[in-house]
Amino acid sequence: MRDAELSNALLAWYDTHGRTLPWRVGPADRAAGIRADPYRVWLSEIMLQQTTVAAVREYFRLFTERWPSVEALAAAEDGDVMAAWAGLGYYARARNLLKCARVVASDLGGVFPDTVDGLRRLPGIGPYTAGAIAAIAFDRPATVVDGNVERVMARLHAIKSPLPAAKSELTECAAALTPQTRPGDHAQAVMDLGATICTPRRPACGICPWRDPCAARAAGIADTLPRKLPKAAKPIRLGIAYVARRADGAWLLQRRPDKGLLGGMLGWPGSDWGEAPTPAPPLDAGWRDAGAEARHTFTHFHLRLRVEVAEVPADTPPGEGMFVAKESFRPADLPTVMRKVYDIASSALLSD
DNA sequence: AATCCGTGGTG
DNA sequence: TCACCAAGGAT
Structure with missing residues (x-):
């Protein structure tokens, strides 16, 4: 199956089975040309770094209720933001969140950059988050590689070399699949596939839109990929x-x-x-x-x-x-x- | 490049 | 109880 066909099959699946999330635009609004609010996309992506959707939901609701815009967040007291972030973990994210909000509010007129390069320069925004915001908020054809995408690509192509060494190869696979049309939906679709079908344990291959072209499924090794180097014991x-x-x-x-x-x-x-x-x-x-x-x-x-x-x-x-x-x-x-x-x-x- | 940085759910 | 894991970034 060609890359374009793969992407089309995935988008068709996403239109029916994609998750409804508070920071997303629903299918009806999307069809009407309504795009997601870059502030909400950015905030959600920072919160979602190494963090589950379930854990993020309530924090996202509280943050957007209390600070509805990047200007409002930029004007917040440091201690209030840190307190609101308490329990979510990786507290450097909260410090960088405030730094970033203040740069956007003060230096960029409250407008988020709409390119990967522009976003990448902001505090707390790395390769993944820059691509995610560019794709989801601005529909740029950015390649977005998170843990879900790594897993999906490793299985689709039966890549057996272990992470993190395999990262660049997995990124190339993801880049080849990124379409010029609906790249934002494509990015979210791959991540939804990884979160709901192509799960780390016991993947639901039987209902996967990519069950036929998936090399790992054909070889019967889907649940063993991606391979990862063992981690050091915790003292x-x-x-x-x-x-x-x-x-x-x-x-x-x-x-x-x-x-x-x-x-x-x-x-x-x-x-x-x-x-x-x-x-x-x-x-x-x-x-x-x-x-x-x-x-x-x-x-x-x-x-x-x-x-x-x-x-x-x-x-x-x-x-x-x-x-x-x-x-x-x-x-x-x-x-x-x-x-x-x-x-x-x-x-x-x-x-x- | 390798290390540091949280948390809650899961089997 | 415990290792593993989940939408990474900074240094």
Whole structure:
């Protein structure tokens, strides 16, 4: 089957079976020539980096409700955006989201670039996201390669060499398939195929629009592709978190530095995280063990945090941190590991 | 080029 | 319980 036929078959499938998503334009509007809002496409694509649709849905709804335009987002307070992003992970995305919004609002008149090269220059926008926005929002014939596309291409052509080395070959396959007509729908169609039919485990080959031309299906190896190099084992790191509650109910928190793990997010003061962490209480107090440890797994290590708690007088100075008033403190504003620490600490403090 | 950076679901 | 995985980018 020629590339053009493959693309046509996929588009026909997409017109019937493509997913309805909050940041997408539906088939009826699409037929009427209505295009997606570049701001919403950009926002969704940033949120979807290494993140599932299910996890993104509610965040996308909250963000677009609170900040309906790139100008509104650009005018937001850093802390508000970081708090709104809390729980979604990869917090550099949120920092770059704000940077990008401010560049677009201030330097580009609130208008997103409509080319891959223009988009690629913006913070937080790499090869995938630039192609996705160019294709989806502006119908540019960009080649879009994400994890779904890699998997679909590896199976369609039965490419057995493992990722990440196979990336360039998979990109060439995807480029050859990209049509000049409806490239935005094509890009979304390949990703939908990967998300709903050509899934990592137990692909539904029987109902796939590409079941006949698929080389991996013919060879009976679809569910073994793409091959990937084994990943390094995750080491275990230890640490201590300190949760101080002032007599008036305020909590002692710190803003983490912009660089590195959980950069820019709120967190509890604590020790370093390693094999033998050095205790580092943020202030003198009657610290006591909360009786449970917070366990959390990051991308490249497991963490076990011992939790220590203290009740401190109303006139306690905040030291390196800041006391956040009871009324303005929301556990949901914290990254997940810090929220786990809060859950343990609060039950220990309240059970006295 | 290899490493760093989150999280929640899944089998 | 645990390894693997999901719409990557920055350095």
